[in-house]
Amino acid sequence: MGTKDGAPAGKRGPYAKSKQRREDIVNAAYGVFAARGYRGGSLQDVADKVGMSQTSLLHYFPSKSELLLAVLERRDSVSGDGRPRDPEDSFVDAVIRQARFNETVPGVIELYTVLCAESITDNHPGRGYFTERYERLRRSYSRAFTALAGEGRLRPGVDPERAAASLVALWDGIQTQWLLAPESIDMAGCLRDYLELLVLPDHLAGAAGAVSSGPSR
Amino acid sequence: MGTKDGAPAGKRGPYAKSKQRREDIVNAAYGVFAARGYRGGSLQDVADKVGMSQTSLLHYFPSKSELLLAVLERRDSVSGDGRPRDPEDSFVDAVIRQARFNETVPGVIELYTVLCAESITDNHPGRGYFTERYERLRRSYSRAFTALAGEGRLRPGVDPERAAASLVALWDGIQTQWLLAPESIDMAGCLRDYLELLVLPDHLAGAAGAVSSGPSR
């Protein structure tokens, strides 16, 4: 545990190669599970893609479900969650920008959409991941909407928690439709429309009573 | 084709029994595919549930994919699409009522959600069904929003086509979250919130310029 990332001069080589191999496998599995789902994609498919035998693959990951979890973890590091990268970036802009970026990486959307729904089925190893992800996302967006309300920029009557769940839902659902008919669906446009209904323009702020809610900018 | 439903006195018995058997099979398959997906559910599972051998089952449906299509057809007849049942029912009310009804039949939602995303994967026999269903749904809702615009009841600036896709998306997405956390998600509430943002109350009609767009009611 102590000498995993440091790459000390004394012992180099095998660790780095093994780590690279693991990454290759996860990348291959990423594509296979995206195209065929977890149940539909086999270890043999992954092994073929990475150019090794199926048994060698199991030397790196003890089971198929462990490989899936590694793929899901990778997904998190590859793609953001529509949260602002820096404080200058507004919440709404961050969502739109993330949506536009997603259109350039259809494989990421495919993996997410296919595995998310599949995780609802019996004994699916990805279920915990998606349940927790949803809870975290809803909390995050709910806080963002509450903050906007504090600035007087949330449309009156909007409930932050339902709005958060709805934003996540709209995003997921529009991705599904986009995968089935990319030329008919404007993902970023739909999200923008929705957020513009919820969030009032900046220059109208201050009208609703909201004075102190932390540093405003 | 001529003597299928009429049950003529001259030839009774075998037809009716065979038809009943087919229905039993479809019902069992409905539950199996909902709980395990198409790839995860086996013909053996279905056969066990209906109490017959797997080969006998294939006497009624020539292949697993044919059985899936029969299940999807059944889904259409069991569940509505959120369209008004009679002219007295408004579009918005019809959607809310359908959503509330859906909460009472989780198996229907499960089947739909699981198979829809699974249909994105390679060579899935349900893909055509879902692609067409989405096109039909978007057209239907788009027309409904356009009609509301004609009555001056659609919020200015709302695009009927994107709103239609967004409504479908929101509905799908909220069902996924509901399946993973039923106690945290208010499906009908989220849909109502969204539609109330889009559709203006009845008594405000006529303010926006819209005079003649067919019989108003």
Add this chain to the structure above:
DNA sequence: GTCTATAACATGATAGAC
């Protein structure tokens, strides 16, 4: 670390007796 061999099992589908 990588492989071959193989276990142990599940799958969808077919043939043919009754």
Add this chain to the structure above:
DNA sequence: GTCTATCATGTTATAGAC
């Protein structure tokens, strides 16, 4: 119409040589 028997294949996972 229903069954047993079986085919042909694909699955995850293990054992053990090199």
